[in-house]
Amino acid sequence: MKREDRAKQFLPFDAMKGLSAAMKKQEEKLTRVEKIELGEEDAATISATLSRLQRGDKAEATFFTCGRYITARGTVTALDETKRTLTIDDHLIPFDDLLSIAILPGGDL
Numbered sequence: 001m002k003r004e005d006r007a008k009q010f011l012p013f014d015a016m017k018g019l020s021a022a023m024k025k026q027e028e029k030l031t032r033v034e035k036i037e038l039g040e041e042d043a044a045t046i047s048a049t050l051s052r053l054q055r056g057d058k059a060e061a062t063f064f065t066c067g068r069y070i071t072a073r074g075t076v077t078a079l080d081e082t083k084r085t086l087t088i089d090d091h092l093i094p095f096d097d098l099l100s101i102a103i104l105p106g107g108d109l
Contacts, residue, residue, distance in 0.1 A: 032067030049101045058104040059088055063097045
């Protein structure tokens with residue numbers, strides 16, 4: 001038996017091809033949530049915080065993306081009021097997707 005053929009017998013065997021991908025897709029579907037519509041008071045609080053926020057500040061933002069809420073914590077690298085987006089480290093966050101935002105004291109990451 002050739003060496004390559006002998007190695008093939010030790011490859012992982014997937015008896016039900018595609019099952020793991022189908023299960024992952026179903027899990028994603030089941031864990032999705034609806035986007036929460038903010039009240040006027042919550043929207044005003046977010047707006048006030050955004051107006052004080054500056055590039056280089058440490059911040060924590062909870063936002064809606066792909067059917068889930070994610071919390072990003074880090075340094076504000078960009079704040080574009082024209083495009084209405086905020087960037088915390090590698091997370092580009094549209095203002096309309098924010099659920100909450102807080103400016104953190106300097107070293108609280």
